[in-house]
Amino acid sequence: METAFTRLVGVRCPIVQTGMGWVAGPRLVSAVANAGALGVLASATMTVDGLREAIREVKSRTDAPFGVNLRADARDAGDRVRVMVDEGVRVASFALAPSRELIAELKESGVVVIPSVGARRHAEKVVAWGADAVLVQGGEGGGHTGEVATTVLLPQVVDAVDVPVVAAGGFFDGRGLVAALAYGAAGVAMGTRFLLTSDSTVPDAVKARYLAATVRDVTVTRAVDGLPHRMLRTELVESLERSGRVRALSRAVRHAARFRRLSGLGWGEMVREGLALRHGKDLSWSQVLLAANTPMLLRSAMVDGRTDLGVMAAGQVAGVIEDLPSCAELVERLLDEARAAVGALPVSGGSGVA
Structure with missing residues (x-):
């Protein structure tokens, strides 16, 4: 399923696994990459040396493109960028807007820059600074979130910028992918759905807590x-x-x-x-x-499986997810569901859309 996003980053499917701290490690990221989507390493919970080791482990498991999520405000952000460039990482994503200088440094080294945004004005700013694409997260998404639903925020951003837009917040199946594409997005990003796969290293007891929600x-x-x-x-x-x-x-x-x-x-x-x-x-x-x-x-x-002592970031979709497929099974399922959803659209005749 080719879109402007798949052409930009070189993946087969317009699907992104977000950089979740302690969750998006080498095993999950490589499984996503091998399934044809974009896996993203979460570096904020790693040391600089740990990031280099994680990148090399992913590269030992897959030849497909993958990304690294960075904290733009980290004091060692420059060191992490140098590790990415040295190791040939294709994509840099950010939870907070990176500076104009950081974007320029990455782009000069051939790295695709994809900041996450929660408002139209933020998208306009980072695109003006040279971002290659933006990931738009609506209020349904897990972790730190805003108040505006994806269905309201996404079309605002699509109309405001001329780069590929990836939609996040509330996506878990192929119908959602089709809906995002219909809004003008070039793909979807999912966190909770990839956390709840058999390739995720999250302890079984924690996964069970999510599935019961x-x-x-x-x-x-x-x-x-x-x-x-x-x-x-x-x-x-x-x-x-x-x-x-x-x-x-x-x-x-x-x-x-x-x-x-x-x-x-x-x-x-x-x-x-x-x-x-x-x-x-x-x-x-x-x-x-x-x-x-x-x-x-x-x-x-x-990591420790202590649901009584830890917090469990979760998108609203946690309440409708019921299984733990492999990443390969999940991606193929989403593509099959997307094709079926498109095929079922009433495109002509009767009371359907002409």
Whole structure:
């Protein structure tokens, strides 16, 4: 299924697996790439050396193109870009808008730049700076999210920019792919759907928790880090929402200490990162600490399998997903469903669309 996006990045299918921290590792990314879609490594939870190792592992498993997701505000973003360029990574994606200079550096090295955006004006800005495509996430998407639904946000962005647009937030089957293409997108991106595959390294107990969820079990909360965050409603989330400031601060300090040991960051670095996150936002200090070490909360669930101690980012589609196919099975299923959906459209006659 060829689109402007598949031509841009060199994949067979207009489908992207998003860069989910602790989830989008070499095994999942290579499985997605081998299935013909674009797999994206999540680098924010890796050291620079760990990123290089992960890239090389993906390359040992597949010859297909893949990408790396970067934090544009990371102090070592330049080092990570150099690793990507040295290792021949085809695509760079960003959760936050990269600077004009970072986009230029990547493009000069032949890397395709695809920032994620949550508003029309953000898309216009990064495209003016040279972005090759944009990924548009509506409010249905997991993790940090906005308030505007994909069906409203997507056509705004498609009408505003002249580069391929990838739609994210609320996609899990071939009907959604066709709908996105009808809106003018050149593909779809999915996180939760790829998390819930047999190729995902997420522990079985965590996958079972996702599969048991209904759409009412997926919530948006500010209790974790002060920003709107879509995730499964768990005991931890409910506890954070009930906690007073003293109890929340104590919990945050404990999590911060664990993240410090894991990441190797000094307390000074964590405080500076927390201050940067607090700037311009009405966050309590407990939220600042939690925001600085949210990766630790994700790791507790996604790596350690502790659904009681971790958070589980989830798109609303978690409430309608019921199985764990392989990535190859999932991609082929989506393409078959898309073809069937197109074939079933009433394109002429009767009360159908002419």
